[in-house]
Amino acid sequence: MVQSDTPVLALRGVSKRFGAVQVLTGVDLDVHAGQVVALVGDNGAGKSTLVKTIAGVHPIDEGTIEWAGKQVHLNRPQDAQALGVATVYQDLALCDNLDVVANLFLGRELIRGGRLDEVAMEKRAKELLDTLSIRIPSVRIPVAALSGGQRQVVAIARALIGEPKIVILDEPTAALGVEQTAQVLDLVERLRDRGLGVILISHNMADVRAVADQVAVLRLGRNNGVFPVATTSHETIISAITGATDNAVTRRQARVADANIQASAEATK
Template sequence: MINRTVNRTGTPLVEMRDISISFGGIKAVDHVSIDLYPGEVVGLLGHNGAGKSTLIKCLSGAYQKDAGHILINGQEVEISNPRDARAQNIETIYQTLALADNLDAASNLFLGREIKRNGIVDDAKMEAEARKIMGRLNPNFRKFNVPVSALSGGQRQSVAIARAVYFNAKILIMDEPTAALGPHETQMVAELIQELKAQGLGIFLIEHDIHNVMKLCDRASVMKNGQLVGTVNVNEVTDDDILGMIIMGKQPAKAA
């Protein structure tokens, strides 16, 4: 069970205020404001084309906003590309995971950022560091010496998450992390998310599955036609309430 005790009295990790983005004169995101606190998971829902992925790509640096403000720990920042996002300790884990299938977990963890000694890649040091971070996140992970192509979906998620956390992610964007996973694998990812929450990370979870949002998230923000329908505390609403927000654009009585 996800621990939903989140302290929202301090400064948010992320504040996105009045964000707008247009493509060819069509507003994909229209004056949307959302926030995220340390140790919190906020689900982003909506039909395809609702604007949730476009909004969050402003935070990851994949798109640039036309208007609005992004604040990290209360300070306004400009995020023009993924490098800017990483400089703000923002990491994105896409459905594709961007893993090199022919390499093992440690090589994927340090891909492009290899540890070297005297100019030579230090495989032993990288494996030791990989074992350390995986021990924190997924103590049952044992397959350090096989290509990640041989890993299950949940294990691959573990490697992608470990890479983000090792390089000091404080804000994690996860794009449907349990898509195409079975019940056991989905539970593994749920446990990983719980561990990240306990370590104080903030997570934006882009989801289509309302059941996953009810299970994994503290709050849910629903978008429709580029606008924010509303944000609700998950433990104060039902599946049907959220479904009504997605389909009808109707906000339930209890909104966060």
């Protein structure tokens, strides 16, 4: 997909503090349509706070937020939702006792003749899940009966009911098995194919490398590099996250390189 030069979402010099604690300092971030941007960083790097500024939970103290090139003010979650920002938090916020249809339309129920239009909601739910190639036993099954991966994709599908332009996924594969993780990552790729911008928060570098186009690194509340996944080594990203070139990953890489050099030298004797 050809990307527009103007990002859907752009953060410029965003700062946020809580009392005397400076959590974000001068952060920049661009997210284009049809692009997956992985937001990575160590615990306490500011990822969650940055996400909540985009979601309208924490209004920024300094800097600007632009939407399609125009400055916007996100003072509450409704402001972000009205623009087209959907956020799927780690706790998913699903209602276990309700079925899939009820969860998808929770707060956005379709009404006809003063009553819930169950038929229309069920039809639209099936269409949405089919479009995203989401496989679940039935849209009328209680969410409590679904696997972790199925619950995750239902939460993501619910975020799409409002037809957003940016979807934020907070650790979507945490605590999932291999097969369930693959299901979620496949869905992330389908979101990109639909032209959505995706912000993926993850600690799992294998997941990041599998689906992200760019990796934006936060360290101690500041930008510490934006890297294209296709041309950046795992070691470079780890070094940006840790803020040090000397760590277990780079030492292991050095040992392997030394062993290869020694093996080549032995072979030429």
